[in-house]
Amino acid sequence: MLYIVPTPIGNLQDITLRALEVLKSADVILCEDTRRTQILLSHFALAKPTIRYNENEDRSVRRCVEILVSGKTAALVSDCGTPCISDPGWKLVKEALAAGVKISSLPGPSAVACALAGAGITGGAFSFLGFLPRKPGKAAKLIAQAYGLNVPVVLYESPYRVLKMLELISKTLGEDTPVVIARELSKVYEEWLRGRVSELIQVLSARPKVQGEFVLIIDRPAVKNQEEEDDPNPCF
Numbered sequence: 139m140l141y142i143v144p145t146p147i148g149n150l151q152d153i154t155l156r157a158l159e160v161l162k163s164a165d166v167i168l169c170e171d172t173r174r175t176q177i178l179l180s181h182f183a184l185a186k187p188t189i190r191y192n193e194n195e196d197r198s199v200r201r202c203v204e205i206l207v208s209g210k211t212a213a214l215v216s217d218c219g220t221p222c223i224s225d226p227g228w229k230l231v232k233e234a235l236a237a238g239v240k241i242s243s244l245p246g247p248s249a250v251a252c253a254l255a256g257a258g259i260t261g262g263a264f265s266f267l268g269f270l271p272r273k274p275g276k277a278a279k280l281i282a283q284a285y286g287l288n289v290p291v292v293l294y295e296s297p298y299r300v301l302k303m304l305e306l307i308s309k310t311l312g313e314d315t316p317v318v319i320a321r322e323l324s325k326v327y328e329e330w331l332r333g334r335v336s337e338l339i340q341v342l343s344a345r346p347k348v349q350g351e352f353v354l355i356i357d358r359p360a361v362k363n364q365e366e367e368d369d370p371n372p373c374f
Contacts, residue, residue, distance in 0.1 A: 139206070139211045139212070139239070139240050139242065140206055140211075140212050140213075140214060140230075140231070140234050140239055140240070140241050140242070141160045141164065141211070141212070141213045141214065141242050141243075141244060142214050142220070142221050142222065142227065142231065142241065142242070142243040142244060143157050143160055143161060143213045143214060143215050143221070143244050143246070144157065144215075144219060144220040144221070144244060144245070144246025144247050144248065145157070145175075145178055145215050145216070145217075145218055145219065145246070145247065146178075146218060146247050146324065147218045147219045147247045147248075147249050147252065147323055147324055148218070148322065148323060148324035148325035148328075149324040149325065150178065150181050150182075152246075152247050152324055153178075153182070153246070153247075154244070154245070154246050156244055157244055157246055158182060158184075160213050160244065161179070161182075161184055161186065161213050161215075162184055162186075163211070164186065164211050164212055164213040165187075165210040165211050165212065166186070166187050166188070166189055166205060166210060166211075166212050166213075167179075167186050167187070167188045167189070167212070167213045167214075167215060168188075168189050168190075168191040168202050168205075168212050168213070168214045168215070168230070169188050169189070169190060169191060169214075169215050169216070169217075170190070170191065170215070170216045170217045170221075170225065170226050171190070171217055172188045172189075172190050174217045174218075175188055175215055175217075176188065178215075189201075189202070189205070191214065191226060191227075191230060192226075193226035193227070193228075193229055193230075199229055199230055199233055200233075202230055202234075203230070203233050203234055203237055203239070206234050206237070206239045207237050207238075207239065214227055214230060214231075218247070219247055219248055219249055220246060220247065220248045223248060223250070223268070224268035224269055224294055247324075249294065249320075249323055249351070249353050250266055250292050250294075250353065252320070252323050252324065252353075253292065253318075253320040253323060253353035253355060254290070254292065254355065256320060256330065257290075257318045257320070257355050257357075259290055259318065259355065259357050260289070260290050262289075263287075263289045264289050264290045264291070264292055264355075265284040265285075265287055265289050265290070265291045265292065266292045267280055267281070267284055267291060267292065267293050268293070268294050269293075269294045269295070270293060270303070274306055277303075277306060278306055278309070278310045281293075281306070281307060281310050281311065281356070282310055282311070285311055285356060285358075288358065290355050290356060290357050290358075291355070291356040292353065292354070292355050292356075293353070293354040293355075293356070294351075294352070294353060294354075295352045295353075295354055296351065296352070297348045297349050297350055297351070297352065298348075300342065300348060300352045300354070301339065301342055301343065301348065303354065304317070304335055304338055304339045304342070304354070305339060307335050307354075307356060308335045308336055308339065311335075311356070312335075313334065313335060313336035314334050314335075314336070314359065315334065315335045315356060315357075315359070316332075316333070316334060316335075316356075316357040316358070316359060316360075317332075317333070317334070317335045317338055317354060317355065317356055317357065318330070318331070318332050318354075318355040318357065319331040319332075319338060319352060319353070319354055319355075320352070320353040320355070321350045321351070321352050321353075322349075322350040322351060323351075323353065325350075327349075327350065329350075
């Protein structure tokens with residue numbers, strides 16, 4: 139049995155009671171970084187064996203599948219948030235399913251859901267791109283294609299590349315493109331920035347150092363209803 143267990147994206151109190159119960163009962167915990175996971179386990183006084191899961195190493199994937207096939211119950215976690223969503227895990231889930239292993243995915247913390255809920259720009263569809271390719275040409279193409287769907291576009295970005303990403307958005311979609319930035323969600327220094335992408339570039343460029351993990355939400359410029367523009371005295 140493999141449980142997919144979301145862990146807090148910042149504030150450790152955001153873990154769910156069910157997640158704690160699964161971590162407590164699992165035979166082994168498969169994790170992105172054993173040191174990071176150990177901090178979480180120690181905080182909740184859980185003593186469990188951990189094994190590092192490396193998505194990019196076939197031997198690591200096979201080893202984890204063998205553990206599951208042997209009959210053991212494992213909990214899969216990433217450093218923070220929900221595994222498999224811009225985090226390691228999907229290859230293991232795919233191989234485990236092929237091997238006949240039962241999968242249970244727990245609901246829980248997710249930066250994309252947290253950011254969208256607080257952005258106040260959509261209650262419906264959106265396009266999630268996660269971390270984009272390093273090559274600007276490929277990244278720009280993906281942004282343009284997603285933006286063409288006429289829904290908000292959500293990206294993840296590191297503090298080291300966020301300014302370059304904002305500049306790429308400005309170059310690709312225009313400097314007046316509205317963007318919402320959610321930084322360090324659920325942590326002490328949580329911050330929200332809203333405005334045109336050109337304005338946000340200026341705000342971050344003025345800081346001595348850019349820190350934290352970023353969620354970028356690309357919105358569309360507000361457009362007045364055409365009928366309201368044509369009729370100065372609309373009836374409601």
